[in-house]
Amino acid sequence: MPPSPGSQQVNLLPPPIGDSQSDAMSWMYLLTSKQQALDVNNGRADINRAQEQRAEAYKKELEAIQQAIEAASHHSFWDSVASVALTVAKVAAVVGSIAVAVGTGGVGVVGVIAVAGAVLSTAGFAQGELHVLEKLGVDEGAATWIGIGLSVGGAACTGGAAIASGGSEVSETVATVKKVTAATTAAATAAGGAAKIEAGQYEGDHQDALADLAQAQADMARLQRMIVMMLDDLKASDESDNKAKNALRGAMNTKGETLVLTTTGRA
Amino acid sequence: MDAASFVSQFRREPPSPTETIEKLYSVGHWLLEQERYADAALAFRTMLRSAPTDERSWLALGACHERAGQLRIALELYGAGTAVVPTSVRCQVARARVLRELNRDAQVQDAIEKALELAREVGDEELVRIVEAERESLCH
Numbered sequence: 001m002p003p004s005p006g007s008q009q010v011n012l013l014p015p016p017i018g019d020s021q022s023d024a025m026s027w028m029y030l031l032t033s034k035q036q037a038l039d040v041n042n043g044r045a046d047i048n049r050a051q052e053q054r055a056e057a058y059k060k061e062l063e064a065i066q067q068a069i070e071a072a073s074h075h076s077f078w079d080s081v082a083s084v085a086l087t088v089a090k091v092a093a094v095v096g097s098i099a100v101a102v103g104t105g106g107v108g109v110v111g112v113i114a115v116a117g118a119v120l121s122t123a124g125f126a127q128g129e130l131h132v133l134e135k136l137g138v139d140e141g142a143a144t145w146i147g148i149g150l151s152v153g154g155a156a157c158t159g160g161a162a163i164a165s166g167g168s169e170v171s172e173t174v175a176t177v178k179k180v181t182a183a184t185t186a187a188a189t190a191a192g193g194a195a196k197i198e199a200g201q202y203e204g205d206h207q208d209a210l211a212d213l214a215q216a217q218a219d220m221a222r223l224q225r226m227i228v229m230m231l232d233d234l235k236a237s238d239e240s241d242n243k244a245k246n247a248l249r250g251a252m253n254t255k256g257e258t259l260v261l262t263t264t265g266r267a
Numbered sequence: 268m269d270a271a272s273f274v275s276q277f278r279r280e281p282p283s284p285t286e287t288i289e290k291l292y293s294v295g296h297w298l299l300e301q302e303r304y305a306d307a308a309l310a311f312r313t314m315l316r317s318a319p320t321d322e323r324s325w326l327a328l329g330a331c332h333e334r335a336g337q338l339r340i341a342l343e344l345y346g347a348g349t350a351v352v353p354t355s356v357r358c359q360v361a362r363a364r365v366l367r368e369l370n371r372d373a374q375v376q377d378a379i380e381k382a383l384e385l386a387r388e389v390g391d392e393e394l395v396r397i398v399e400a401e402r403e404s405l406c407h
Contacts, residue, residue, distance in 0.1 A: 009364070009404070010397050012357045013326055016293035114319030117347050118312045120340060121328055125305050129337035 288318045295327055304335040322348060322355040329361060338365050356386045356394045360401050367405050375405055
């Protein structure tokens with residue numbers, strides 16, 4: 001970045017190639033109109049794909065849990081298991097599908113994160129820093145949601161290799177995801193052979209799962225809010241792009257007319 | 268060159284994707300220098316979506332927010348930059364600077380050590396010097 005006035009810090013932004021001042025506004029118009037159309041389409045496709053995968057995973061999880069509930073509905077104990085398992089499964093389904101959605105390949109992961117970063121930036125300029133961060137549930141000590149999302153997605157793809165490069169918060173989240181996934185698996189196992197589960201063992205796992213669930217839900221709720229914001233942003237991009245193009249087209253015409261008047265001496 | 272000629276030349280010889288990214292960066296950089304942070308962010312946001320693995324996208328967009336006083340958003344963006352481009356020494360240094368501004372001293376140390384480690388791994392002596400100077404300035 002260009003250093004702040006009075007600062008002796010090294011400028012971390014490399015200088016641009018060529019003359020950045022030449023026809024900056026024209027480049028802005030041409031490049032944003034071209035790139036933004038491309039980005040909106042790509043972004044929309046990414047999000048639609050993510051939503052479809054999430055819906056599919058969610059549907060499968062609900063079907064499995066429904067079968068478990070039906071199989072054990074005559075036991076009150078299993079009613080409570082099913083209740084917990086249903087909640088856990090919902091979160092696990094969301095966690096899993098987001099991981100799958102963003103983990104479909106390196107470009108997919110990075111693309112989704114880039115769109116999310118762009119949305120954060122747009123919202124920040126539009127609404128102010130505190131408002132948008134609070135809306136996302138980011139507090140002073142919170143891990144970065146972007147890092148979490150990426151590392152969880154990457155971990156799903158690489159079988160955990162990506163975790164090594166993440167921070168401690170990310171590792172904790174991945175551990176949480178594993179525990180929640182394990183809890184879901186336990187519920188499915190229970191449906192297949194209820195008699196094999198001991199109440200004491202379940203109680204301990206239950207408490208762990210509930211404690212981790214709260215954190216997992218908070219993280220996932222944050223990601224879901226971001227996805228909603230991304231959709232809103234993509235819709236708004238279409239509209240604002242048209243407005244920006246019209247405004248810039250007007251500015252360019254004015255600039256062109258001024259140039260003509262200047263060069264022909266008619267001003 | 269007037270606008271019509273410019274458009275016509277653009278249509279005859281459209282720029283390559285690489286050239287497009289460079290021009291976007293160039294325009295955004297110029298706008299940032301003019302302290303037009305919201306306009307610069309528009310250019311860098313477009314660049315980010317098109318070239319998310321280019322560390323300059325994250326650095327530059329983060330810089331817009333940092334200069335606009337939105338330090339925590341800048342921190343999020345630099346953090347994302349380090350996740351998407353794990354070899355980015357500059358994103359780590361930028362992150363360390365913001366952490367320092369936010370008085371999160373324990374995390375500053377971690378970020379700067381990570382940056383130094385990366386710079387040495389990359390084998391770029393200039394980057395190593397930059398990070399060492401930064402460590403001196405931020406951690407003492």
